[in-house]
Amino acid sequence: MMQNILTFLKTIDTELYRYIVEYGIVMYIVLFLLIYAKTAFILLTFLPGDSTVFASGTIAAIGHLNIWLLFLLFFIATIIGDAQNYTIGNFLNNEKSKSWRFSPLRFIPEKTILKATNFLERYGKIAITFSRFVPLMRTTVPFVSGFTSYSFQNFLMYNCLGALIWTIVWLFSGFALGNIPWIADNLFLSLMFISLTAFIPAIGAFIFEYIKKYSKKTRHLL
Template identity: 55%
Template structure:
């Protein structure tokens, strides 16, 4: 099991090897990884941004089909977040008798997701995709706190399409640069690092608010 988890965690940097091994079935694997990452709050360790980016670079070299990837990734992340929402909604009903929520995620993660929704409103559903940990916690908490599904789905669609377009197109454009293809591991490391920029900005804003409140 540990070996399988390690393979899944690092599949983005070794994607070209798996294309040769699995052929067309690689599309099913890519769909499932994104779907499971967004559909289950406990699978945050799976690659997301970096894998979509890596897929885009391979689409630029002709190893994968860009249009097929776009449809699969957009569908996977939108369906996954919708499922995550429905799981949260279901657990809201069950949690009055048994503390299922505490078994899936920490109170700290739930608290941060609630604050994120409170600070940014409905747009947080779309924006959460670009913030580590929030991308799986916010859909779950939205369902758990009683958000209307129709409203959630609208912003989920917007976020899913923007997220897929951004990372897949970025990979496709940069995939024509030899250095990016030959140094994919370092490129993915930089891509993964950019995901923390919104979180850092948010932390700085919160710090300034607390400092002003104390003053």
């Protein structure tokens, strides 16, 4: 049973059209809960997010989903999810919770938390706004924001801005491209490409940091 649920969730982006035909309007609830769970619980970061929103937009373009209802659901789901993730991080910021046998901190690599902390300290509001576009950072930054007691008011403000940008980019990109016959007819291949593009920000950041370090070494040698 659990294996079937995991398979359903992990393939929902590529099999979304089939699920919509099979389950109908119930899929609106499923899509909302999927995006919410992905952002609310750091351990569920493996769930497909960008590609699911993109696929939803593509299918909405051919008339099987309502684009504005999707926009509202995804926007609210990611705001609430990140806010809950922040709350969990804030709650766990004490020695007692760290010693719990099943504390989430035991399942999160310390290196990942350190990277997210440095990312947050270095880029602040920009990190909160755009972290959801960077794999692994999208769930760890809200968690670390709470864990380090970052101002919730500022977090909420830039969380909402980031949710708006993220939803518009992926949902309406899917909607626009869904009107192209080849995209609609080859949704699986399109989603494979979209999944790869999610790593572009991380690759760009790595290249930027590499060039920056190389430049420092060069100046030092000179």
